[in-house]
Every structure is written in structure tokens, then in C-alpha cells.
Amino acid sequence: MVLSISQETFNNAVQENITDLGLSPEEALEEAVTQFESQGVDLSSIIKELMISSASSANIEEVVVKLLNLNKKKASANEITNQLEILKTECDKGIQERVIAGKAGAYNAILDTLINNKNDVNIERHCLKAMISLMTKQPDLLDEKGIEIILSNLKKEADYDLKKLSLRWAKECCIMHEMNRQKIFDSHILENLKELLNDGTSDILRDVLSVFRGLVLDDDVRVEFGKAHDHARIIASEILCPLTGLLTRFRSDELLIFDLMLTVTSLMVRTEFCKKVEDAGGLDLIRDVMKAFPNNEKINRQCFKLLKSLGGNDDVRGHVIQKNLAPIIVTALNENKGNVGTAVAGLACISSLTLRSPENSRAFFDSGSPAVIVEVMKMYPDEKQIQKTASWAIRNMVCRSKYQSGTFIELGIEELLHKDLKKFKDIEYDIKAALRDLDCKVNLREEWTGKGGALTTGLSRE
Known part of the structure; x- marks a missing residue:
């Protein structure tokens, strides 16, 4: 199983190198990367950027506190949406700002705002936009309450914009997070998505398709065995025929056609x-x-x-x-x-x-x-x-x-393939196989003589 760490662990290591070792931010970052890589840790999902300033951190924390306080009193819609816009702007700056916001409790603050203002569509829209910005490349924040809100916003009678924003939120939660995918799938979201597939416009269909693809991803290095194949099998059984029908219905819509092709391909398991x-x-x-x-x-x-x-x-x-x-x-x-x-x-x-x-x-x-x-x-x-x-x-x-x-x-293929042999040693087998079947001159070697010893890569005859 691949060794992995969270973004928070990486950020803490960088900060410790600054405070404990007296390194500059650049040196602390380089030291942290070297340290984790020497331990065999996969850092492909880690944002390796310098820590944000304390001033920016304080600003984000202040916005979250204001939003929490607004939820405790009957604040005006303008006050609430202003803070949500500020929070979204901060989160859009980068992953480090989003991490700080997450630590400060932004996720619960936004959820509480959503729940307290569920009859104000404008506030709900601002909440979902801020939530998407907060959780982009930071899907760990999702909980059961969040999944319930996503599902409720996908119901037939829900506001059109809330549906679109909730679909985008769901997609972000699926990226690089196997447990989120399983929880969202097990919540029976497929039924909601099928309804939207039948009744949705071209615009919302692209977001529906992105969620289908998100549910069949297998990109979480923290999990040895995921359920991407199982999800793809179930989804394909339910929607392949409707997807093919959409190809006919929207055959002139260039963007949707691409998304449809992409989705069908991802389900061919x-x-x-x-x-x-x-x-x-x-x-x-x-x-x-x-x-x-x-x-x-x-x-x-x-x-x-x-x-x-x-x-x-x-x-x-x-x-x-x-x-x-x-x-x-x-x-x-x-x-x-x-x-x-x-x-x-x-x-x-x-x-x-x-x-x-x-x-x-x-x-x-x-x-x-x-x-x-x-x-x-x-x-x-x-x-x-x-x-x-x-x-x-x-x-x-x-x-x-x-x-x-x-x-x-x-056409000169023999010369091209012989040049490739000299240039690409790691695809030697593939090139020699082509030369062999073209009846061209090629030095083949025996893969195994049957006399014991380790197998070696090669072709099956001299």
C-alpha cells in the first residue's frame, strides 16, 4: 500500500522546520519534501507551496467568525451574502487559504447558514458557491449532513441553480476521495441523477455527467482497493441506453457530445x-x-x-x-x-x-x-x-x-523501427514484435530456456 499524508500534516512539517530549525520558508519547504520522499511517502496529491502569511490567515478566520455570529442572530441577507462572497474570494486564492478556512470551521459555518436560510434561494446559492470554493482539492471536509443537503437540492422541485451548484459540489467531493465516493453512491444519488438525465437541459446534463465520472474514479492513493469498478458496473447497467439516446437528442451540441463520449467510455468496464x-x-x-x-x-x-x-x-x-x-x-x-x-x-x-x-x-x-x-x-x-x-x-x-x-x-517503416530500437529501450519488445511480424531482420532472444533461473524480458525465439 502506498504511504500517504494529509495536506495538514505536510503544512505542519513545513511550519515546524521554520519555527524549530530556524529555516527560511523556501528551505523549510525543500526539507519537508526531502524528508517525506526519503520515507517513501507519495506527495503527488500534496500542494507544495509556501505557507500563507499570518495576516491572510487572520482575515480568513475573522470572516468565519463573523459568519458564525450572523447565524446566531437575525442578520440581513446582505450581511450574510457579503461574508460568503469574502470567504469565497479568499478560498479561490489557493489551496493554502482553503486549508486555513477549513481549520477555522468554514465548512460548518456554511452548512449552518444553508440550514438557517433554506427558504432564501439567493443565500443558498451564495452558500453553495462558497462551499465549492472551500472544498476544491479539499474533499475531506464532507460529512453526512453535507450529503443530505446535496441530495435534497437534486430533487425535482428544487431550484435550477441549486441543482447545478450541488452537482458541482458533489463532483468536487468525489475527486481523490474514495470514502466520499462510496458514501455519496450509497446515499442512492443514482436515482436523483437518472431523473435529471431524463429531464435536464444541455447545461445541467454536463454537470450530471461529471458526477457520474466522479463516482467511478480510482485516484485515492490512501485506499488500496476502491469500488470504482462496482460503481461503473451499476451505473452502466442503469444509464447506458439513456446516454446513447442523448447522443441522438443533442447531436449538434459540441460540448455535451464530448462529455457524453467521455462518460460512456468511463463506464466500459x-x-x-x-x-x-x-x-x-x-x-x-x-x-x-x-x-x-x-x-x-x-x-x-x-x-x-x-x-x-x-x-x-x-x-x-x-x-x-x-x-x-x-x-x-x-x-x-x-x-x-x-x-x-x-x-x-x-x-x-x-x-x-x-x-x-x-x-x-x-x-x-x-x-x-x-x-x-x-x-x-x-x-x-x-x-x-x-x-x-x-x-x-x-x-x-x-x-x-x-x-x-x-x-x-x-513506406520506410523498417528504418523507423530500427531507429526506435536505439532510442527507446523500454519498449524494445513492442518494436521487435512489429519488425518480426513484418518479416524484417531483427535480433530476437529467448525469454526462458526452461533450465531454471529468473525470467527476462524479451521475445520467444532467437
């Missing part, structure tokens, strides 16, 4: 879900989306990723080609090859769809994929991920369709 998407007309919709947005890198990248996931089902993989998607995929890769991430996703998509499928390989070959693959490799000679995924695509295309090798050789 089982092969039967691939068939479910296809049965709902998903392949036709993906084809239409790629045709409608041929030059949108983000949308095409997500379409590539979704098609790669769908290719995990052998039947669906064959149907992708029957829907005449091969030339569309090749064209989209060629049109959007200027973006590294999109190019990697396109190459991985071709690799997935041609795996153990000579028919699919022929379709991509006839669509001109060899020239595009080689062109992408030439564009990014120093991008390891490009060279790796291209090697996969080449290997899968030619291993059962040897007639394609000559075309790749004529």
Missing part, C-alpha cells in the same frame, strides 16, 4: 456493456459524430477511445467495420494527427480493432492506414507513446495479413 451500447445504436451515433465534427480533436480523441473500448467485445469489433467506420477512423486520425494525444488514441483504436481480425485489418489497409500510421510516426520521432502504439497497430495489422508487409516496407 465489462464486455457485455459494449454490446449494450451497440444495441442502442451506439456505432451509428459514433460514426455520425465523427462525420459531424471531423476537425474537433477532443471529440475525435474521445471517439477513438470509446471505439477502442467497444473493440474489447469480439462481436462488436467486427460490427465496427461493417458499419464502414474504418475509413472514417483513418480520415479522422489523418485530420487530427497534429495533436499528440489524439494521434495516440487513434493508433490505439486501430490496434484494438485489428487485433486477431484479418477482415478488420483488410478494411483499415484498404482505407490507407499504412501511410497515415507511418506519417504520424515520422511527425513524432521522439514521442515514445506514439512509436509504441504505432508498433502495436502495425503488428496487429500484418501478423495475420502478411500481404500488407510490403506496403509498410515501401
Whole structure:
């Protein structure tokens, strides 16, 4: 299990280095990082910035105290919203301000304000905005009372803005916090989200989709085993068909289409879900989306990723080609090859769809994929991920369709792959596999002779 610490522990260590050792703030920060890393602590989720000034800290604490006092008397709406705006402004400055506010009791102060003014929508909106700012990258503050408020604001009769803000609050609570995800999911939020999915506008649907994705994250290093797969399985069973229907309903909404593709891809955790998407007309919709947005890198990248996931089902993989998607995929890769991430996703998509499928390989070959693959490799000679995924695509295309090798050789692939061998030692296996299946000269080594000793990485023959 990965060793981890809280932001508070890290901040306290920096402060101790300043007060006890007499170090400057910069030296104290550097010493704390060195100390924790030497102990094997993962600091990827820790904000490694200098501590804020005592003046800023005092200002935040004063605002929280004022807000708590306003809750004890019948203060005017203007007084309350003014303090909430000040608190939000302070929290928006950075994580350190948010940590100070959290320590000062800002979370309970905002919750109390929400509860005491539940019939004043304007104050509620200001409370939720301040809460989102407070809890951004600081999800530990959430408690059962907060979850109850989120759920109550997602009911059908709730104010539109309160729904949107509560969805954003829920999403922030899910990021990098496994226990929050489980508590929110176990509160049956799925029922509320399904209602919004059916009745929501394009604007609110994007926030609903972000919560679905938040619930299937697996990014909390403090937890060895999470429930991301279980959440994805249950959510997919409930909403895959409605999501596919939304692709049809909002096919011209560029931003929502991207979020829909992103969400469907995040739910593709089982092969039967691939068939479910296809049965709902998903392949036709993906084809239409790629045709409608041929030059949108983000949308095409997500379409590539979704098609790669769908290719995990052998039947669906064959149907992708029957829907005449091969030339569309090749064209989209060629049109959007200027973006590294999109190019990697396109190459991985071709690799997935041609795996153990000579028919699919022929379709991509006839669509001109060899020239595009080689062109992408030439564009990014120093991008390891490009060279790796291209090697996969080449290997899968030619291993059962040897007639394609000559075309790749004529395009200069052998020279490119041999250059990669010298440049990228850690993907040697992938490059040699492509050279081997192209029937090019390559030095292969035996992985295990059966005579005892440790296994070594390599290919299975000399």
C-alpha cells in the first residue's frame, strides 16, 4: 500500500522546520519534501507551496467568525451574502487559504447558514458557491449532513441553480476521495441523477455527467482497493441506453457530445456493456459524430477511445467495420494527427480493432492506414507513446495479413523501427514484435530456456 499524508500534516512539517530549525520558508519547504520522499511517502496529491502569511490567515478566520455570529442572530441577507462572497474570494486564492478556512470551521459555518436560510434561494446559492470554493482539492471536509443537503437540492422541485451548484459540489467531493465516493453512491444519488438525465437541459446534463465520472474514479492513493469498478458496473447497467439516446437528442451540441463520449467510455468496464451500447445504436451515433465534427480533436480523441473500448467485445469489433467506420477512423486520425494525444488514441483504436481480425485489418489497409500510421510516426520521432502504439497497430495489422508487409516496407517503416530500437529501450519488445511480424531482420532472444533461473524480458525465439 502506498504511504500517504494529509495536506495538514505536510503544512505542519513545513511550519515546524521554520519555527524549530530556524529555516527560511523556501528551505523549510525543500526539507519537508526531502524528508517525506526519503520515507517513501507519495506527495503527488500534496500542494507544495509556501505557507500563507499570518495576516491572510487572520482575515480568513475573522470572516468565519463573523459568519458564525450572523447565524446566531437575525442578520440581513446582505450581511450574510457579503461574508460568503469574502470567504469565497479568499478560498479561490489557493489551496493554502482553503486549508486555513477549513481549520477555522468554514465548512460548518456554511452548512449552518444553508440550514438557517433554506427558504432564501439567493443565500443558498451564495452558500453553495462558497462551499465549492472551500472544498476544491479539499474533499475531506464532507460529512453526512453535507450529503443530505446535496441530495435534497437534486430533487425535482428544487431550484435550477441549486441543482447545478450541488452537482458541482458533489463532483468536487468525489475527486481523490474514495470514502466520499462510496458514501455519496450509497446515499442512492443514482436515482436523483437518472431523473435529471431524463429531464435536464444541455447545461445541467454536463454537470450530471461529471458526477457520474466522479463516482467511478480510482485516484485515492490512501485506499488500496476502491469500488470504482462496482460503481461503473451499476451505473452502466442503469444509464447506458439513456446516454446513447442523448447522443441522438443533442447531436449538434459540441460540448455535451464530448462529455457524453467521455462518460460512456468511463463506464466500459465489462464486455457485455459494449454490446449494450451497440444495441442502442451506439456505432451509428459514433460514426455520425465523427462525420459531424471531423476537425474537433477532443471529440475525435474521445471517439477513438470509446471505439477502442467497444473493440474489447469480439462481436462488436467486427460490427465496427461493417458499419464502414474504418475509413472514417483513418480520415479522422489523418485530420487530427497534429495533436499528440489524439494521434495516440487513434493508433490505439486501430490496434484494438485489428487485433486477431484479418477482415478488420483488410478494411483499415484498404482505407490507407499504412501511410497515415507511418506519417504520424515520422511527425513524432521522439514521442515514445506514439512509436509504441504505432508498433502495436502495425503488428496487429500484418501478423495475420502478411500481404500488407510490403506496403509498410515501401513506406520506410523498417528504418523507423530500427531507429526506435536505439532510442527507446523500454519498449524494445513492442518494436521487435512489429519488425518480426513484418518479416524484417531483427535480433530476437529467448525469454526462458526452461533450465531454471529468473525470467527476462524479451521475445520467444532467437
